[in-house]
Amino acid sequence: MAKLFQEMGLLASEYEKIVKLMGREPNYTELSMFSVMWSEHCSYKHSRPVLGTFPTTGPQVLQGPGENAGVVDIGDNQAVAFKIESHNHPSAIEPFQGAATGVGGIIRDVFTMGARPIALLNSLRFGSLDNDRVKYLFDGVVSGISWYGNCIGIPTVAGEVYFNDSYAGNPLVNAMCVGLLNHDELKKGVASGIGNPVMVIGARTGRDGIHGATFASEELSDKSEEKRPSVQVGDPFMEKLLLEACLELIRSGAVIGMQDMGAAGLISSSCEMATRGGSGMVMDVAEVPRREEGMEPYEVLLSESQERMLVIPRKGKEQIVEEIFNKWGLEAAVIGHVTDDGMLTIMEGDKIAAQVPATALTEECPVYRPEAKEPEYLSRVNAFSPEDLPLPKDCSEVLLSLLASPSIASKEWVYRQYDYMVRTNTVIGPGSDAAILRVKGTNKGIAVTTDCNSLYCYLDPFTGGAIAVAEAARNLVCSGAKPLAVTDCLNFGNPEKPEIYWQFKEAVAGMSEACKRLSTPVVSGNVSFYNETNGGSVYPTPVVGMVGLVEDLNHRCSMDFKEEGHLMFLLGQTKSELGGSQYLSVIHGKDMGKTPSLDLDTEAAVQECCLEAIKKGIVVSAHDCAEGGLAVAAAESAISGGIGCSVNINTELASHELLFSESQSRIIITVAPKDVEKLMTTANKFGVICEEIGTVGGSTIEMTVSEKLQISVSLEIAASTWREAIACKLT
Amino acid sequence: MKFGVVVFPGSNCDTDVKYAIETVLKQPVDYLWHQEGDIAGYDCLVLPGGFSFGDYLRIGAIARFSPIMKSVEQFAGNGGLVVGICNGFQILLEAGLLPGAMKMNDSLQFRCQDAYLKVENNETAFTNKMMPGNILRVPVAHGEGNYYADESMVAELERNGQIVFRYSSSKGAVVPEANPNGSTANIAGVINKEGNVLGMMPHPERCAETLLGGEDGKLIFESIIDWHQGGGKLG
Numbered sequence: 001m002a003k004l005f006q007e008m009g010l011l012a013s014e015y016e017k018i019v020k021l022m023g024r025e026p027n028y029t030e031l032s033m034f035s036v037m038w039s040e041h042c043s044y045k046h047s048r049p050v051l052g053t054f055p056t057t058g059p060q061v062l063q064g065p066g067e068n069a070g071v072v073d074i075g076d077n078q079a080v081a082f083k084i085e086s087h088n089h090p091s092a093i094e095p096f097q098g099a100a101t102g103v104g105g106i107i108r109d110v111f112t113m114g115a116r117p118i119a120l121l122n123s124l125r126f127g128s129l130d131n132d133r134v135k136y137l138f139d140g141v142v143s144g145i146s147w148y149g150n151c152i153g154i155p156t157v158a159g160e161v162y163f164n165d166s167y168a169g170n171p172l173v174n175a176m177c178v179g180l181l182n183h184d185e186l187k188k189g190v191a192s193g194i195g196n197p198v199m200v201i202g203a204r205t206g207r208d209g210i211h212g213a214t215f216a217s218e219e220l221s222d223k224s225e226e227k228r229p230s231v232q233v234g235d236p237f238m239e240k241l242l243l244e245a246c247l248e249l250i251r252s253g254a255v256i257g258m259q260d261m262g263a264a265g266l267i268s269s270s271c272e273m274a275t276r277g278g279s280g281m282v283m284d285v286a287e288v289p290r291r292e293e294g295m296e297p298y299e300v301l302l303s304e305s306q307e308r309m310l311v312i313p314r315k316g317k318e319q320i321v322e323e324i325f326n327k328w329g330l331e332a333a334v335i336g337h338v339t340d341d342g343m344l345t346i347m348e349g350d351k352i353a354a355q356v357p358a359t360a361l362t363e364e365c366p367v368y369r370p371e372a373k374e375p376e377y378l379s380r381v382n383a384f385s386p387e388d389l390p391l392p393k394d395c396s397e398v399l400l401s402l403l404a405s406p407s408i409a410s411k412e413w414v415y416r417q418y419d420y421m422v423r424t425n426t427v428i429g430p431g432s433d434a435a436i437l438r439v440k441g442t443n444k445g446i447a448v449t450t451d452c453n454s455l456y457c458y459l460d461p462f463t464g465g466a467i468a469v470a471e472a473a474r475n476l477v478c479s480g481a482k483p484l485a486v487t488d489c490l491n492f493g494n495p496e497k498p499e500i501y502w503q504f505k506e507a508v509a510g511m512s513e514a515c516k517r518l519s520t521p522v523v524s525g526n527v528s529f530y531n532e533t534n535g536g537s538v539y540p541t542p543v544v545g546m547v548g549l550v551e552d553l554n555h556r557c558s559m560d561f562k563e564e565g566h567l568m569f570l571l572g573q574t575k576s577e578l579g580g581s582q583y584l585s586v587i588h589g590k591d592m593g594k595t596p597s598l599d600l601d602t603e604a605a606v607q608e609c610c611l612e613a614i615k616k617g618i619v620v621s622a623h624d625c626a627e628g629g630l631a632v633a634a635a636e637s638a639i640s641g642g643i644g645c646s647v648n649i650n651t652e653l654a655s656h657e658l659l660f661s662e663s664q665s666r667i668i669i670t671v672a673p674k675d676v677e678k679l680m681t682t683a684n685k686f687g688v689i690c691e692e693i694g695t696v697g698g699s700t701i702e703m704t705v706s707e708k709l710q711i712s713v714s715l716e717i718a719a720s721t722w723r724e725a726i727a728c729k730l731t
Numbered sequence: 732m733k734f735g736v737v738v739f740p741g742s743n744c745d746t747d748v749k750y751a752i753e754t755v756l757k758q759p760v761d762y763l764w765h766q767e768g769d770i771a772g773y774d775c776l777v778l779p780g781g782f783s784f785g786d787y788l789r790i791g792a793i794a795r796f797s798p799i800m801k802s803v804e805q806f807a808g809n810g811g812l813v814v815g816i817c818n819g820f821q822i823l824l825e826a827g828l829l830p831g832a833m834k835m836n837d838s839l840q841f842r843c844q845d846a847y848l849k850v851e852n853n854e855t856a857f858t859n860k861m862m863p864g865n866i867l868r869v870p871v872a873h874g875e876g877n878y879y880a881d882e883s884m885v886a887e888l889e890r891n892g893q894i895v896f897r898y899s900s901s902k903g904a905v906v907p908e909a910n911p912n913g914s915t916a917n918i919a920g921v922i923n924k925e926g927n928v929l930g931m932m933p934h935p936e937r938c939a940e941t942l943l944g945g946e947d948g949k950l951i952f953e954s955i956i957d958w959h960q961g962g963g964k965l966g
Contacts, residue, residue: 151743151782153782235785236782237782237785240741241740419843421843421943422744422780423746424940426943440754
């Protein structure tokens with residue numbers, strides 16, 4: 001047995017605890033159940049104590065963490081359910097199916113709650129596009145997302161793509177789904193009511209994905225290719241049918257609870273539903289519809305075959321369930337019933353194959369508080385002082401190089417492969433600060449974004465984590481939305497290394513502080529550890545997915561300049577903060593320096609000011625200054641609007657600091673000249689620095705710093721550079 | 732005027748078409764499940780976009796055998812108005828209700844973007860609210876929208892005025908750069924010889940409201956309604 005539990009990824013101490021919980025030695029099937037449920041991926045055993053520090057409550061929160069997705073109120077008896085989840089390891093091995101099934105999984109998490117999915121987002125990280133393997137991964141991931149999302153008919157409306165060498169062997173693929181529901185339609189993943197049937201619905205169960213959760217809880221290595229069978233295969237058509245059938249089922253009132261069979265398949269969905277309901281279950285694996293013969297009980301229990309749901313209907317309503325599923329041509333099988341003994345009893349015909357207390361698999365999992373130690377690299381990289389850098393000879397060239405760098409360049413090559421308009425709700429699609437979806441039958445909109453600058457997190461995980469939250473909220477505000485709540489996907493290396501665990505703790509602490517100050521509690525999320533290849537970790541990447549509410553769609557905003565003669569203003573202040581900038585990274589090849597500072601009170605004031613100005617109808621465009629600083633932000637607004645601009649700023653800063661520093665809490669807005677006074681009144685009210693910095697118009701992008709023309713680039717060249725950069729890298 | 736939107740397993744623009752007809756154009760509309768046979772009482776049938784049966788075989792090859800398709804064929808044979816959008820167009824091709832065939836986009840990628848359509852024939856049930864040469868901005872979203880017809884078929888389509896829309900530049904130039912998928916002769920939409928069946932890859936239901944960025948698609952639905960109210964003749 002000693003060798004066996006080790007092979008299954010369990011520690012000796014964990015095995016001892018299992019024996020204690022069971023009161024005996026587990027059999028093979030039982031041990032398999034523990035091995036997947038106690039894997040990091042399912043149990044969060046290394047992260048749970050830290051995650052407990054996130055703020056999770058607020059008047060808007062209808063469902064916080066712990067369910068399949070978080071749910072927040074948007075008024076009028078309506079709510080949005082949303083969650084983000086990683087599919088990094090499968091995508092590193094088989095990018096197309098890895099990414100596709102990541103999308104499929106997160107969609108199920110949302111419709112399980114009774115919500116109609118209305119939008120998908122993706123946060124992606126890859127190595128450098130100069131590497132052929134990376135090109136293959138990038139193309140495969142985008143195609144997989146495109147295939148699954150387009151086929152199921154949920155628009156992919158926003159997201160982000162970054163490129164950095166730390167992700168070369170271990171790309172990050174985080175998928176987020178947002179759904180809409182009425183309050184009374186909210187369903188939870190609960191099994192209750194003794195004697196209620198337990199049903200498996202959807203695709204048949206095969207041998208695919210067995211031990212996928214365990215695979216996700218290891219570092220990647222050259223041998224990972226052998227784990228290819230752990231990657232599942234998606235069927236978006238099946239999921240479309242499942243989605244429609246499940247929503248119809250929930251509306252019929254015949255269901256107590258349901259849960260998707262994601263990681264660790266039948267075993268995780270059943271023990272989690274039983275734990276939440278304080279109940280038990282008897283299930284007969286022989287009754288589970290299969291696609292292959294001769295499957296062992298543990299294979300049926302651990303299979304991660306996609307597009308399957310576990311459903312607990314009310315006793316006597318099995319007929320309704322069957323009718324609905326017959327209509328959609330789906331298989332539904334009763335495999336057992338709910339009990340009150342708290343045990344998960346697995347039968348194979350009339351033989352007991354396994355019997356384990358449900359909570360032993362869930363709540364009893366050991367929790368670890370690993371050692372945390374500040375990494376040594378930090379003092380070295382933070383010591384770098386960009387002030388010593390020479391001034392660039394030609395800032396126009398610098399701007400063009402930044403616009404051509406894949407992390408900043410237009411992501412049109414990516415999003416034109418996604419159907420971002422299906423369901424006819426997309427008011428603002430991909431490419432702006434946040435996407436907006438209208439809520440049919442109302443004048444409201446839902447704004448969505450994902451954000452994380454992992455270079456900031458690498459240099460300072462606390463501030464980087466806080467900035468990820470602040471930037472997400474700022475992006476929503478720039479589109480005219482009030483930020484509501486957060487879902488997070490925390491991508492880190494191996495938490496058993498003290499330096500990685502330190503990054504994780506710091507990032508969560510920074511995020512928590514920002515979430516508290518900006519009143520955006522965390523309502524759902526996912527942790528992905530072991531993002532390492534042959535010992536090297538990815539940059540700490542705590543991705544923030546945020547949802548906001550546009551109360552009146554007449555007062556929405558986008559980043560593109562609108563009209564000649566509009567005046568440009570900068571909310572917030574530019575500082576000497578080139579550390580962690582794309583300017584340093586792209587132009588000087590240095591991922592170094594100090595992360596830009598973040599003052600949360602200033603951030604909140606800038607956001608409140610911008611939102612109020614948008615709601616008053618003063619602001620005609622708004623764009624936050626992020627990667628590439630003020631110069632890139634202005635250029636992006638000009639390119640998107642198809643109209644140039646002339647910036648003129650007097651400053652004590654060096655020209656490259658003014659243009660490319662990534663100081664936080666800054667938004668470039670444009671207003672009509674007649675509204676300047678109203679804007680200044682609003683800025684004064686919030687105590688926000690609001691400086692006129694230029695004029696919209698012409699067909700060039702010009703920037704003058706302290707009386708000297710530093711940048712003069714034709715709009716056409718800037719646009720083609722920015723638009724074509726990624727496609728150029730791929731050909 | 733009563734519309735029916737045919738829903739196949741895997742259709743995903745059915746709700747969009749219904750919303751445009753019902754909420755924007757204020758006309759009665761029902762969903763028609765693909766297994767239904769009775770379509771009496773409808774004035775126009777729309778086969779919406781999506782991925783019927785997952786598009787796992789040749790696109791539309793399974794949907795054309797759905798029970799409702801017999802009724803659709805009869806309905807079209809009797810002169811009823813039928814519109815196939817995107818996947819619906821592909822199904823009409825498979826069913827033989829429209830000439831030509833569909834290939835993968837030249838780019839071998841799915842493409843979601845705005846396209847400009849030049850109105851080639853405004854004397855149809857679907858385009859009578861437009862002028863010849865009008866340019867409409869209508870989104871496309873497909874991986875297999877590369878319409879194919881051989882030279883003699885294209886000549887015949889042209890002779891009969893069956894080419895209704897071609898991809899063009901925003902100024903109306905019918906040039907390769909304006910073609911999002913490689914379609915023969917930039918063809919974006921065709922009608923049958925009798926003029927009562929339209930197939931088009933672009934999605935008019937996605938641009939029927941200013942909130943979504945444009946209203947050009949509304950013209951197609953308005954044309955249909957006008958045509959019907961005028962007693963099935965060109966006003």
